[in-house]
Amino acid sequence: MLKKRIIPCLDVQNGKVVKGVQFRNHQVVGDIIELAKRYSDSGADELVFYDITASSDQRQVDKKWISDIARNINIPFCVAGGIRTLADAENVLANGADKISINSPALENPNLVTEFAKRFGSQCVVVGIDSYEHNGVYHVKQYTGDVNKTMLTKHTMQDWALIVYNLGAGEIVLNCMNQDGVRKGYDLVQCKIIAELVNIPVIASGGAGTLEHFYDVFSSTNVTGALAASVFHNNIIQIKELKTYLKAKGIAVRCD
Template sequence: MLSKRIIPCLDVKNGQVVKGVKFKGHEVVGDILELAKLYSDAGADELVFYEISASVEKRLLDVNWVQTIARYIDIPFCVAGGIKSVADAAKVLEQGADKISINSPAIARPALIKELHDEFGKQCVVVGIDSFYDVKTDQYLVYQLTGDPNASSQTRYKTQDWVKTVQELGAGEIVLNCMNQDGVRKGYDNDQLSEIRAICDVPLIASGGAGTMQDFADVFKQSQVDGALAASVFHKNIININELKQFLTSQNIASRLCN
């Protein structure tokens, strides 16, 4: 049985790690390198970095910090932010990132997913999906440009339809960002994640809502996701990664224990 992955998420803005609630009100929580080293040493399975303002500002993320991260940590890491072409992705990967993630650029030009798949291989291409539950329509809808509350907008896609499309185009992994749960620490959206798991043939990563160790156990058991991404519970020292993995193991959930 493959071990479930614990993945700290670092939202990057202006060279600092920030965190908001429901994609709004971002506050600085620390230095990129310091937090990356902290989580790597603590036993994280991988890290995800989102330069949240890059797509909104129509630019590629700053690759300089990517090179620095690669020099100092020894676990896999994925990077996202304004990657709109094979050339953009190459710049990021050349600096040492193991995977690249695309979100809004894929919505703007879905063919980008296939281009990245063909150039770098399926294992390298992650698609992030920002999914919002709309009470009025009782549907999960895909949003874009969520790094800026003023730019964030609903797309033409329903979440399930977009999940199917990105897989057909060659996505090797999907990170489902459940916007309604983001930053509130009340548990993952297991109903939505279970629905997506049923139609997802590639690794699925849950994002949004972690507040307790039990929340991690629940998402692995109930939604059968491959990994759980979280930010504030790690940034604010609410959950210790090593203790979390010991807890998951006690719950008969496969986890790579720290040395």
């Protein structure tokens, strides 16, 4: 049986792993390779590295750390941040990343999704969606890496998810911004809506605080993975403990 994935997310800024609350006030939490190895060894199914400054600075991710990661871990990983051309994407993949994730550049130029999917295959192309709920409407935000540049787009989460799905995205990471970093649980309503809307894997992101939150999102929605950062970086949840717990509750997860 295909397993539900547990995905630690490492926000990278100036070569260090950082974490902020609701996308602000980033603090350094550790070294990239050290954390990547720790998560890989403790049973993470996949890792996501977001260069959170790259997109809003209009600069591309620095490649050295990507090949360092590829040498040091043997699980799949995805790189996000400032990938805006075929050459950028090719460079990231050639350095050993398995997937590329695009967010703001896809909003600037939606055809990028199709271009990437045609060249590298849909399975490589992840679209990150930053969704902000206001008065019951899920608004898509852009340039969330820099609080001064963050802006609302014309899209709702639903219409943008369908657009990128039809353009050839192979996976969607839904970042529920209201929940980010506050550890009150995933946005189950929103996760359920998007996972039923598109026929590609959806990864829930934003809000994980307890073991139960992971169980809730897997038992009540069709998401195929759950992404989290602070609960792992701060040792609030151990991945091994999380997987043992989920398995006992009947969720299909990878445990050796």
